[in-house]
Amino acid sequence: MWETLIITPFTNALLFIYTIFGQNFGIAIILFTILIRLITHPLMVSQIKGSTAMQSLQSDPRYKEIQEKYKDNREKLAQEQSALMKELGVNPFASCLPLLIQFPLIIGLYQSLYKAMANTPLDMLTLTRHLYPFMDITRILPINNQFLWMDLSQPERLYLPFLSFGIPVMAIIVMATTYIQSKLLAPPPSDNPKDQAAMMSNMMNLYMPFLMGYMGLTLASGLSLYFIVSNLIGILQYALLGKANWKNLLPKPRQARAVEPAQTQVKKAVKANRGKK
């Protein structure tokens, strides 16, 4: 089912783009990623609308009042929150449902990239069986994996004549774009110090670039290219929708200790927690 509905069409589309746009796998990855992001753009818009509505709800004085009033009665709190959401026309699933639909598409894109870059005879056998009848394998092979200085089927390193080791340029760019994207998309700092969603988001912003960077370091550079293009398009989409918080990229002015940045708070709190254990 997953193969038939997602992987096979994606793989064929990717290889079709490859055959008609200059037979360069790097260009095919870039175009295919743009195509998928364009197709999923309406989902992204509705996700943004949903999360904006949730943010306005959380800054509504009535919402804060309910939280304070029923902080010791979770059941009543949930009832009151639900009633308020209904009154304001906020759908709690409006922000996460589009994300849930996008997630399999992103994973499918990633898997089809790997499938198309058949690395072994077994991979090639599997690939030929997933090709639609109009796709001619003899026209597709050999796949031109060379893009700029990279072999897209291998982890990337840039070797310079004066260095004895290779520089993982793509992994560094993956880390940087993931970090920038997460900073730009971060909501304005919450004035609620107990806001768990904000704390979690801060932790993600901190660790996600490292995770993605590690993947860029160890996986085929074709996937790094996909991560980078995907991040850049994400940034562009948010910017065009006026939702990118460019101020988040600027260094923050020093503030009084009482309003320490949330990330510092989280770090300290995590340390304190460890200390307790």
Add this chain to the structure above:
Amino acid sequence: MLTKPKPFSILKAVLFLALASLALTACGTAALNNWPGLTASGDAIYTAQMQLKKIDAANGRQAWVYPDKADAKNLYYAPPAVTDGRVIAASYSNVVRMLDADSRNEIWAFTDVQDKGRFIAGPVVAGDLVLIPSTDHNLYALHLDSGKLAWKFTARNAIWGAVAVDEKLAYMPGLDHYLYAVNLTDGKLVWELDLGGPMLHAPVLGPDGLLYITSLNEEVIAVDTANRKVAWRQSVEGTIWNPPLLHEGRLYFGTDKASSGNKHIGKVYALDAKTGSTAWSEDTANPVIAAPVIFGGEIAFTTEGGDVFTKTPDGGNGWTRTITGKLTASPVVVGDHLIVGGTEMEHLLVTFDTQGKQDWTYDPPKN
């Protein structure tokens, strides 16, 4: 006032990161997989499936394994070459190693640029040279005794098939549709021929100088090496995933062809090696991925559906057995044992005698 994050929120974040990394890395790293490469030498079988193993062909006992534990950075799938008590194995990290066949001690190791390519093809020993093509587009010629580079020849694209050699030339098939004839002395290109389709497998050189090669565009091609031109080409039904077997003037091979829906079936062929005309052919219920082998005077084929069957040279039926697994590795013969392997196997290796009776099986010893 600082707020301590609840352990649950940290747990959720960690869980999300773990799931995300699992989803992405699982999709990515699982791809380096292939069917095993089998080599028979003397009374031993060498199998390359992530690790390299030496197995006693008489009883299926494992003599050694290299490396001790499967290592994603040191994977072996290409069938090794064995010469004078030394095993030459090539890894997916672009490293070639010579090991002592008894002790498995490393004698030498060669790498040009590590991780830049992969050795999908097995090495071939030609005199005092080891010839091995890589997906990094190079054919490497190494000195047999030292592992030092004698020369390298760069093709247009990745090379997946092993070379065939005569006294002067190495014949190398390319994914780039070209057959390269390279001088064994200095690695210089002598001639090349565009055969019109990607070639994944080693060519087979006949005693009369005809070179037989299969291409992914469902063709068997015979190249006259003396005149540097195609002698004949024969279209077949289905894709050929291994080199043909040349035996007493005939070429034997099987194919993988699409049937109704998503189902794949196979077909086995015997072609006249001189003219390419079909001597006989027969449909099989399952795709034939592995190369056939001569066993007890008959031709033994294996299928992806787990069938092992023999045919007489004139197309008569021999015995048929079915086991659990996809028999995609080209089988080997040691004495009166036919040894088969593949992927998704109940037992990693299974053996048959000439009457089709199953003998020993091999599974890795449990620690």
